[in-house]
Amino acid sequence: MTKTPPSPEAVAAWARLMRVSRQLVEKTEDALKAEGLPPLGWYDVLHELAESGEEGLRPFELVDRVLLAQYSVSRLLARLEADGLVEKLPVSDDGRGQTVRITPSGRETRRRLWAVYGKAISELMGDKLSAKELEMLAGLLGRLRDPPIME
Amino acid sequence: MTKTPPSPEAVAAWARLMRVSRQLVEKTEDALKAEGLPPLGWYDVLHELAESGEEGLRPFELVDRVLLAQYSVSRLLARLEADGLVEKLPVSDDGRGQTVRITPSGRETRRRLWAVYGKAISELMGDKLSAKELEMLAGLLGRLRDPPIME
DNA sequence: TCTATATAAATGCAAATGCATTGAATGGAG
């Protein structure tokens, strides 16, 4: 248990991290909205589902991957389903569960989201730092992760 | 206008940044909740008001500083006022505006928030990286800021 | 001065979120 107050360096890095991450998200969301596209959260889910292929994923697997609360995923999937971007299939060996699979329309939406999202990443990160610096940044952030990544 | 897709390094750094920043916020919010304290956003506002001293700040000045929407600040201030943590004073030379000042109770709440918040920063940032690394992290993040900081 | 435009702050309404709980099904202990 840490008793001493945080070092000035820690506070400065924290403040930067908080401010920058919010700025980046906000700008990206703005870019998506400007194109009439759904929010960032939709991309994450569609991405995971696209990666998982035809088998799809169980909602609880999605919860682990996208770092959202169970009820958030439940409702997000309901919206995605209402929009025809995913479909829910009963799963044979577990009557409680379902498998969620991305639809062709979902893949198309993901593609369009990526066109904007990827561009935002290029402009907001890729263009600002060199490859070496980006790796260094990722490395430092990895050490803050839970669990930490020691490269 | 960037046409090419983002580099793998940029995507990796972006993903880390998004994930880590959300984890850190979530853990900090959890710690505050566990102590029965209000959310992080309250700290930011109370902090700015504490810094501004007895003169207080106009709501629109707060909007610039805390990176929130105008209506968010308006409502947050209403809650802070309802809790007696700030007070709103009419401002003589502009009938539209008001000046918001932190109350003694607000200073006390800020202090209690900081006890938990500062501890979180120590544990989640300060303890994970050296001072040199923290400075490097802040430096890299500064280049992503808008406007960028070139140290 | 009178009018138009701009700025400060609040608010109505719809949508999203957080929290706790529920319904449904499973799996293990006895």
Place this chain on the structure above:
DNA sequence: CTCCATTCAATGCATTTGCATTTATATAGA
């Protein structure tokens, strides 16, 4: 087999957010 604790997913309700608009005042222009 029966019962109970556990897991998967959805939902009711209160709070918060986002968006657009409103109210009120201030400032600039004709």
